Amino acid sequence: MDTNERYDVVVVGGGAAGLSAALVLGRSRRRTLVVDAGEPRNAPAAHMQGYLSRDGMNPADFLAAGRREIAAYGVGLTTGEVTEVLPDGDDGFVVRLADGRTAGARRLVVTTGLVDELPDIAGLGARWGRDVLHCPYCHGWEVRDRDFGVIAHPVTGAHQALIVSQWSADVTLFLHTTAALPEDQRARVAAAGIEVVTGEVAGLVIENDRLTGVRMADGRTVARSVLFAGTRMVPRDGLLTALGAATRPTPLGPLVIVDETGLTSVPGVWAAGNAIGLAEQVVNAASGGYRAGVAVNTDLLLTDLDRAVASAGPARSASTG
Numbered sequence: 636m637d638t639n640e641r642y643d644v645v646v647v648g649g650g651a652a653g654l655s656a657a658l659v660l661g662r663s664r665r666r667t668l669v670v671d672a673g674e675p676r677n678a679p680a681a682h683m684q685g686y687l688s689r690d691g692m693n694p695a696d697f698l699a700a701g702r703r704e705i706a707a708y709g710v711g712l713t714t715g716e717v718t719e720v721l722p723d724g725d726d727g728f729v730v731r732l733a734d735g736r737t738a739g740a741r742r743l744v745v746t747t748g749l750v751d752e753l754p755d756i757a758g759l760g761a762r763w764g765r766d767v768l769h770c771p772y773c774h775g776w777e778v779r780d781r782d783f784g785v786i787a788h789p790v791t792g793a794h795q796a797l798i799v800s801q802w803s804a805d806v807t808l809f810l811h812t813t814a815a816l817p818e819d820q821r822a823r824v825a826a827a828g829i830e831v832v833t834g835e836v837a838g839l840v841i842e843n844d845r846l847t848g849v850r851m852a853d854g855r856t857v858a859r860s861v862l863f864a865g866t867r868m869v870p871r872d873g874l875l876t877a878l879g880a881a882t883r884p885t886p887l888g889p890l891v892i893v894d895e896t897g898l899t900s901v902p903g904v905w906a907a908g909n910a911i912g913l914a915e916q917v918v919n920a921a922s923g924g925y926r927a928g929v930a931v932n933t934d935l936l937l938t939d940l941d942r943a944v945a946s947a948g949p950a951r952s953a954s955t956g
Contacts, residue, residue: 641739642668644931645730647717647874648746650675651917652908652924654701656744659928661708665935668711668738670730676748676909677773677917679764684773686918697917720874726938728903742903742931746924747871749909754786754811754864757838766846767839767862771795772916775802784849784859786836787813790886793820793829795865800827807857809849811836832857868913875899875906887913896930897923905931 644660646653649671660667677683677694684690689697702712715732720743723729727741751769753759759767768774782805785796793816796808807830810816816824816831824831832851840848840856848856868887875891876882881900882889890911897905907923909915915923 639737639739640668641727642666642711642741643935644668644742644744645670645728645738645740646744646746647720647730648672648748648908648910649698649702649712650746650748650908650920651697651701652748652910652915652920652927653744653746654698654705655921655924656746656905656907656928656931657705657710657924658701658708659925660932661705661710663928663932665932666709667705668713668740669705670713670715670717670732670738672716672747673714674748676751677764680773681764682777683917684776685916686921694917717874720878722878726903742935743905744897744924744927744931745872745875745904745906745910746908746920747874747910749868749870749913751866752869753866754836756786756811756836756864758841759839759862759864762839762841762846762862766860767864769864769866770916771799771802771863775799778861779803781805781861782859783807784809784857784862786811786862786864787816788865789813791865792816793824795863796829797823797827799863800829803861804828806830807832807859809836809857810834868909870910870913872906872910875901875904875910878904880904880906895926897927898930903934 643665644667646657646669649669657667657669682691683694718733719731721729728743730738779802783799783803784807787810800806809832835852837852838850840850848858850856872891878901881892883892893899893911897907899906905927907927908920
């Protein structure tokens with residue numbers, strides 16, 4: 636990437652959504668640049684699941700394959716953090732990186748993902764992606780039938796414990812800082828045979844580099860070999876909101892509004908993946924990026940054709956005679 640180069644499209648974020656959008660755009664012969672900060676959400680995981688034909692693949696290998704594919708179509712890739720995007724006249728944007736480099740773009744696709752903020756429990760981060768997990772659809776099969784612990788979520792309560800009971804009959808729910816569960820959840824927890832432990836969790840018990848228990852603040856230890864902990868998922872949507880993208884409230888916080896193609900309320904700006912959807916798995920993010928790529932190419936094509944029509948003036952009727 637050379638400073639002040641101009642592209643048809645700049646894709647901010649080099650995960651599944653961004654690479655998928657870039658692949659479509661490269662194959663559409665669009666001059667495209669991917670700017671990747673190198674902070675994939677699933678970096679701690681050894682494998683990703685549920686992606687047809689790629690089930691169990693290492694996430695780093697998946698991204699490396701995607702980078703090779705986009706390069707084959709002439710898509711540029713640079714490492715860096717985009718700190719600012721500014722409108723540039725009526726048709727485009729200036730993309731500014733933290734190191735001072737800039738690039739022009741007629742259209743923008745933002746796929747910056749989200750940040751998982753873990754509960755404030757000692758030792759949780761060090762085990763994240765190993766035996767402290769979040770998504771049962773990503774990891775449930777691999778730990779099936781083991782003894783599960785679940786930290787109650789401050790917003791969704793026992794929801795995660797109810798879901799993971801599909802993968803194990805031995806589930807313990809730690810209320811931690813949650814005072815009480817809603818009545819409908821209490822009934823379902825009882826029906827699922829989930830044990831409930833009250834009191835705050837103080838930390839984890841690790842033996843021979845394996846989780847063996849959950850240590851309570853009152854000194855108790857509850858034996859568990861797998862712990863599910865819901866995170867506070869914070870979208871990396873600062874670039875979008877700074878441009879004025881509209882958001883909608885949700886129980887987990889505001890999310891940027893997009894249409895079925897990923898178009899935001901800001902003309903010329905699309906978004907896909909976890910930046911605009913907290914529950915997007917890798918396969919969903921790739922699909923969203925694909926849709927955005929198709930929509931961006933179509934938008935550019937029709938814009939250029941409409942300009943050509945306007946420049947040509949009124950069409951003349953063919954004469955007969």
